[in-house]
Amino acid sequence: MQTKRVRDILRHGKPDETVTIQGWVRTKRELKEFAFMEVNDGSSLNSLQVVLDESVPNYQDALKLLNTGASVEVSGTLVQSPGKGQNIELKAAKVQVYGTSDPETYPLQKKRHSFEFLRTIGHLRSRTNTLGAVMRVRNACATAIHKFFQERDFIWIHTPIITASDCEGAGELFTVTNFDLGKVPLDKQQKIDYTQDFFGKQAYLTVSGQLEAEVMAMAFQNVYTFGPTFRAENSNTSRHLAEFWMVEPEMAFCDIEGDQDLAEEFLKYIFKYVLKTCPEDMEFFNKRIDKSVLETADNIINNEFERITYTKAIELLEKSNKKFEYAVEWGIDLQSEHERYLAEELFKKPLIVTNYPTGIKAFYMRLNDDNKTVAAMDVLAPKIGEIIGGSQREERLDILEKRINEMGIIPDDLWWYLDLRRYGTVPHAGFGLGFERVVQFMTGMANIRDVIPFPRTPLSAEF
Ligand code: 4AD
Ligand code: MG
Known part of the structure; x- marks a missing residue:
């Protein structure tokens, strides 16, 4: 089964199609007999809604691990979505959790974060x-x-x-230097003419x-x-x-x-x-x-x-x-x-x-x-x-x-x-x-x- 991008599924996916997706969990909602999760794979603003229930062999174990930020692969069948806002969702048959994400410490929660805050976590903000x-x-x-x-x-x-x-x-201009500061004693570093320092010439970043x-x-x-x-x-x-x-x-x-x-x-x-x-x-x-x-x-x-x-x-x-x-x-x-x-x-x-x-x-x-x-x-x-x-x-x-x-x-x-x-x-x-x-x-x-x-x-x- 070929791995598909969520964007293409949301745009062109048809009921009864079998697909595999890979991505990161945005949210998870557990109900009595089944659970929903939104999986985003970076291809689209929109996430794909995945429905899981006991028919998934490792359902209970996987559910514990599928917190916001966890990475996951899901295979299953596309079905018409009864919910508002999207017309297709994925009924999971097989779920593999790749990497967990501790909800206590994961900085991205399901709320609006300020751009200032997001700049402090540049490795996660995308x-x-x-x-x-x-x-x-x-x-x-x-x-x-x-x-x-x-x-x-x-x-x-x-x-x-x-x-x-x-x-x-x-x-x-920013000056470019190949000077090996490690070889210069600290008290002498002040005296270096960095402007002459690209193998003895002046050079800058363009x-x-x-x-x-x-x-x-x-x-x-x-x-x-x-x-x-x-x-x-x-x-x-x-x-x-x-x-x-x-x-x-x-x-x-x-x-x-x-x-x-x-x-x-x-x-x-x-x-x-x-x-x-x-x-x-x-x-x-x-x-x-x-x-x-x-x-x-x-x-x-x-x-x-x-x-x-x-x-x-x-x-x-x-x-x-x-x-x-x-x-x-x-x-x-x-x-x-x-x-x-x-x-x-x-x-x-x-x-x-x-x-x-x-x-x-x-x-x-x-x-x-x-x-x-x-x-x-x-x-x-x-x-x-x-x-x-x-x-x-x-x-x-x-x-x-x-x-x-x-x-x-x-x-x-x-x-x-x-x-x-x-x-x-x-x-x-x-x-x-x-x-x-x-x-x-x-x-x-x-x-x-x-x-x-x-x-x-x-x-x-x-x-
Ligand atoms: O107007 P600038 O300085 O023009 C040149 O560098 C010419 N040599 C270009 C040319 O004719 N080939 O810079 C061009 C554009 C600006 O209009 C601005 O949009 C952007 O580069 N720019 C900056 N963008 C982000 N941060 C800065 N510090 C920028 N400085 C210029
Ligand atoms: Mg200018």
Whole structure:
């Protein structure tokens, strides 16, 4: 008999079918002549109801062991369920308990636990409804991302995690060291120059795979990266992680318009795919986490994103009656309160802001003809703020060199990047999507720590 997933049984199971399932007990209810238990196998939000009675050979012994959290294999026949809410249940013929779970100490009880509490038991929290649904939606998002790019002939590039360049120039780097501290006496450890310590050179954990993606776009035209990135920003917000995943497409022969078009098409595609493949999970989020989740998804899929320039955004912010903590004037970096006002209150949908002042953006962005703005674009989403950051890149060697010098970057460190402008340069553009931010946006989860299996933040790295 083939082992089946609970999701498939609930969707397609027929009465009289014989099946075997494997999973973990969510609840057990004992009545006089029989017992019910809910078994969850991670494939679905919903558990399968199993009915057991004396016809199971080890009925009494098994019953004692089948507490919440225990692992079990059940074989039997599917029957029409008389109960409300589900139409099929499993009448057990054979039960095998794999691992018991002491109800006195098992931390997950049949009640609602706070997300703060669940973060303290990161090794168990994915067995709950909400975290389970998050991880399945996260998986569907990742699948959608690969499908989207593969269908469009983009090549997936594995960019390095250890790198010597600070792509964003924001100084938010974690240093990599191979120093064997065990060999250094404690009183000497203070004096080690960790910045020179990757086999005698400086190296960091990558903040972005963009520069390497640009290298590859100059060989393959259209490429994308999808991997972990690291930022040593000491901010404890609900939208920042020290380790997060980023998706970075890079396109040769593309400008800032094409970049915006791709970003919009991309977000629409991911939402559509997740709604199609995870309908139960998305309905759960809509019911239990944020009542606007499905409406938001519908809004993303069916409406065009708003597109405005930075200068226009500043005008709109100045015109609004809202009191911002951070004063608005041309030249400021938009703060999350500004971004959220624009996306959430004013336009009530995703919005693409382009052409930011040169002074607040990275060295690689293409200088516009006005000489004071660059061809940058940020996609801002209601409730989240910035979800995508991108730009057309500076492909003109002389202008790029000037910019690098002005910003105090050592050109020798970027000799290979400058070479791309020396040999067969082309207009090109790309962007970075914060993967956790899109999962947050999609599920309505308030805290970014709850949409990644093992969050790394200044205050929490349990294991
Ligand atoms: O805007 P950022 O810094 O852009 C880049 O790194 C470019 N090199 C991307 C490119 O053009 N290829 O980061 C891109 C996105 C942000 O819009 C945000 O969604 C996410 O990455 N992000 C974070 N997500 C979680 N935690 C953090 N600390 C994040 N920092 C950025
Ligand atoms: Mg950004």
